[in-house]
Structures are given as C-alpha cells and as structure tokens.
Amino acid sequence: MNISDRAKAMPASPIRKLLPYAIEARKRGIEIYSLNIGQPDIETPQSFWNAVHSYPAKVLAYGNSQGIPEYREWLVKYYRANNININSDEIIVTTGGSEAVMFAMLTVTDPGDNIIVFEPFYTNYNGYAVMTDIDLIPITTEPEQGYHLPPKDVIESKINERTKAIFICSPNNPTGTVLTKREIETIAEIAEKHNLFVISDEVYREFVYEGEHTSILHFPELLQRGIMVDSISKRFSSCGARIGAVITKNKAVMDSAVRMGQARLCPPTIEQYAAQSVLMQLSDDYFEKMVAEYKQRRDITYEELMKIPGLICKKPAGAFYIMAKLPIDNVEKFAKYLLTDFSIDGKTVMVAPGPGFYATDGLGHSEIRIAYVLESEKMRKAIKILAKAIEVYNGKQQT
Numbered sequence: 001m002n003i004s005d006r007a008k009a010m011p012a013s014p015i016r017k018l019l020p021y022a023i024e025a026r027k028r029g030i031e032i033y034s035l036n037i038g039q040p041d042i043e044t045p046q047s048f049w050n051a052v053h054s055y056p057a058k059v060l061a062y063g064n065s066q067g068i069p070e071y072r073e074w075l076v077k078y079y080r081a082n083n084i085n086i087n088s089d090e091i092i093v094t095t096g097g098s099e100a101v102m103f104a105m106l107t108v109t110d111p112g113d114n115i116i117v118f119e120p121f122y123t124n125y126n127g128y129a130v131m132t133d134i135d136l137i138p139i140t141t142e143p144e145q146g147y148h149l150p151p152k153d154v155i156e157s158k159i160n161e162r163t164k165a166i167f168i169c170s171p172n173n174p175t176g177t178v179l180t181k182r183e184i185e186t187i188a189e190i191a192e193k194h195n196l197f198v199i200s201d202e203v204y205r206e207f208v209y210e211g212e213h214t215s216i217l218h219f220p221e222l223l224q225r226g227i228m229v230d231s232i233s234k235r236f237s238s239c240g241a242r243i244g245a246v247i248t249k250n251k252a253v254m255d256s257a258v259r260m261g262q263a264r265l266c267p268p269t270i271e272q273y274a275a276q277s278v279l280m281q282l283s284d285d286y287f288e289k290m291v292a293e294y295k296q297r298r299d300i301t302y303e304e305l306m307k308i309p310g311l312i313c314k315k316p317a318g319a320f321y322i323m324a325k326l327p328i329d330n331v332e333k334f335a336k337y338l339l340t341d342f343s344i345d346g347k348t349v350m351v352a353p354g355p356g357f358y359a360t361d362g363l364g365h366s367e368i369r370i371a372y373v374l375e376s377e378k379m380r381k382a383i384k385i386l387a388k389a390i391e392v393y394n395g396k397q398q399t
C-alpha cells in the first residue's frame with residue numbers, strides 16, 4: 001500500500017520542524033527564547049476565561065455550521081467599528097484562520113488552478129496549497145523595498161489562464177509590511193481586468209505601528225471579488241481557541257463555504273461563546289495598550305538587530321515579525337546549531353529559517369524570521385544571544 005502523492009508532498013511546517021532539537025536542548029537544561037512561532041505571551045482577556053468557566057449548557061452540543069448567530073452579530077459590530085460594513089450572513093466562523101484560508105482557496109479553485117502570492121509569505125499557505133491541490137505562483141518582494149508589492153506589470157506577467165485569485169496578507173507575516181491603500185487599489189485594478197478573486201488575510205489588522213491598515217472590504221470595487229480571512233488567535237491572544245472567519249459579500253462563495261462548513265459540522269462551541277464575551281466586554285483601550293506593548297518590543301528588537309554586523313532588515317510597520325538577512329549562507333544549519341551546539345549561560349534562541357517562507361527554490365537561505373512575542377527585555381537578551389551566536393558560528397566556519 002502506498003500513501004497518496006499529496007500526502008508525500010505535504011511539507012513539514014518550517015516553524016515547527018526544529019522542535020525535536022528544542023526538546024533535546026530543554027532536556028539538557030537549556031532555556032530557550034522561542035522566537036520561531038507567533039505565539040503571543042500576552043494574557044488572554046479575563047472575559048474569555050470567565051465565559052469558559054461559566055458556560056451555561058449541560059450538554060456541549062454542535063453549534064450552527066456557519067457559527068453561533070449571536071457571535072456573528074457581535075462580529076458585525078466589531079467590523080463596523082473598523083469601517084467594514086457586512087451583515088451576519090456574510091460571515092462564516094471557521095476553525096481558526098487556517099480553515100478560513102483553506103475554505104477561501106477551495107471555493108475559488110479547482111485542482112490544478114493557481115493563486116498568485118507574494119513571497120516571503122506565511123509558510124502554511126504552502127501546506128494548504130498541497131492539501132487543496134493548487135499551485136501557488138510566487139512573486140518575490142524584496143527587503144530593500146520594504147517587501148512592498150512590485151509594479152503592476154510584474155504582477156500581471158505572472159497571471160495565466162489557470163489563475164483564479166491574488167492572495168494578499170497585510171499586516172504581513174513574516175515581513176511586517178503594511179500594504180498602502182494605493183497598493184490595494186492596484187490589486188483591485190488587476191483583479192478587475194483579469195476577472196480574479198482577491199483573498200486577503202487580515203488576521204493582524206490591529207497590529208499596526210506606522211501607517212494604517214486598509215481592508216479589501218473598504219473598496220467598493222472589491223466587494224464582490226473580495227474574500228477576507230480573519231482570526232482571533234493574535235488579536236485576543238487566544239491561538240488555542242481555534243476561532244477564525246471567512247467574510248465575503250459574494251453569495252456564491254459564502255454559500256459554498258457554508259456547505260463546506262456543514263461537512264465539518266461546526267467550529268468550536270465554547271470558544272465562540274468566549275470570543276463573543278470578549279467582544280461584548282472589550283475595553284476602549286484594549287488595542288491601544290496591546291499595540292503600545294508590541295511597538296516597544298519591535299523597537300528594541302530592531303535596535304538590537306541593527307547592532308549585528310552584516311545583518312540587513314527593514315523596520316516592520318505591523319504584525320509582530322521581522323525578516324532579517326544574516327551574514328550566514330545556510331540558516332537551516334544555523335538554526336539547528338543554535339539548539340544543538342550553542343548557549344550562553346544556559347540560554348539560547350529558536351528562530352524560523354527563511355526558506356520555508358518562499359515558494360521559489362533557493363530563496364531565503366540567509367534569512368530568518370523572528371517573532372517578537374516576548375516582553376522587551378527578554379527580546380533584548382534573545383537578540384544579544386543571536387548576535388553572539390552569529391559571531392561564534394562564522395568564526396567556526398572559517399577555522
């Protein structure tokens with residue numbers, strides 16, 4: 001018996017594949033600053049926990065396939081506060097943003113179709129493309145341009161007869177880039193000309209330190225072509241809740257997503273109830289405080305990184321990641337070395353190697369992604385350890 005070609009092609013998550021080395025390092029008593037994964041350390045709001053502890057039902061039943069109606073009504077209010085006018089029928093609650101991306105891909109493509117993406121991109125898009133049997137057509141963005149989109153003709157030159165959508169993510173994981181209104185207008189023009197959908201991953205909407213976030217649903221011309229993907233994982237520091245959403249005004253897309261939703265029955269019930277509670281009790285300064293905290297972490301991380309000789313990176317405007325190009329040829333080896341061979345005073349760092357964020361072979365071999373998800377002083381210490389590790393590693397390579 002053989003497993004499927006699809007199963008064989010399924011990539012391991014580059015964010016998680018170093019985990020066995022981290023487990024071994026911890027067994028040796030090494031403390032690891034985990035900068036490899038976007039797992040915030042900010043406490044999940046108390047209103048979430050209160051709702052979990054006081055969940056009123058005696059039976060944990062299946063919920064509505066499209067999501068609990070009251071929760072969707074609260075989402076409508078949340079989006080309205082973000083100048084996104086939708087109604088509750090235009091939302092399907094999903095099992096995390098991950099399922100939302102899958103639903104979005106599945107509703108607009110058939111096997112063998114393709115979607116344009118800008119690399120580096122959130123590495124799991126590669127896995128979703130394998131699972132949905134589609135191709136990702138990568139268009140490379142450059143650190144020197146702050147990972148902003150290339151000119152219109154470059155994007156258009158990649159579109160072919162099997163292209164069904166353009167995928168954008170802003171604020172971006174892994175680059176932290178926030179797309180401008182003009183860039184999204186350009187995407188809208190291309191989509192209209194070539195009759196494409198636009199899928200927009202907006203899970204980091206609030207995490208903006210410079211400029212402002214623009215949603216695809218702010219553009220009248222994208223209301224029918226636009227499919228927005230969202231999640232509470234980062235926004236409410238609740239990655240384990242597994243609550244996301246697809247939002248679209250395109251009825252055919254929503255109807256098919258709902259049928260997919262019916263096939264998997266429902267998203268988590270208690271967690272929707274808890275997410276609703278968070279929205280109901282959200283204080284006016286919740287996002288302000290959160291953004292101020294992450295901005296400080298970003299500033300310290302960037303400040304420390306800029307002290308490293310030969311390192312190239314742009315100060316990111318949003319999300320909580322920095323892509324940095326290191327003076328190292330093979331970051332996969334280096335990231336492993338950090339866990340297997342290096343420590344200072346019993347401490348080391350774990351980072352995500354760059355190649356997994358690219359679809360084009362050969363790119364990202366000198367880049368790493370750092371998630372600044374630890375408090376500022378820990379970030380400072382972690383980057384100092386990274387700096388020393390680069391120095392020692394490069395010294396060893398030469399001997």
Ligand SMILES: Cc1ncc(COP(=O)(O)O)c(C=O)c1O
Nearest residue numbers: 038096097098122173231233244
């Ligand atoms: C850009 C982006 N989209 C989607 C997801 C998936 O989020 P979720 O935890 O809601 O599945 C992540 C998670 O890190 C992400 O960074």
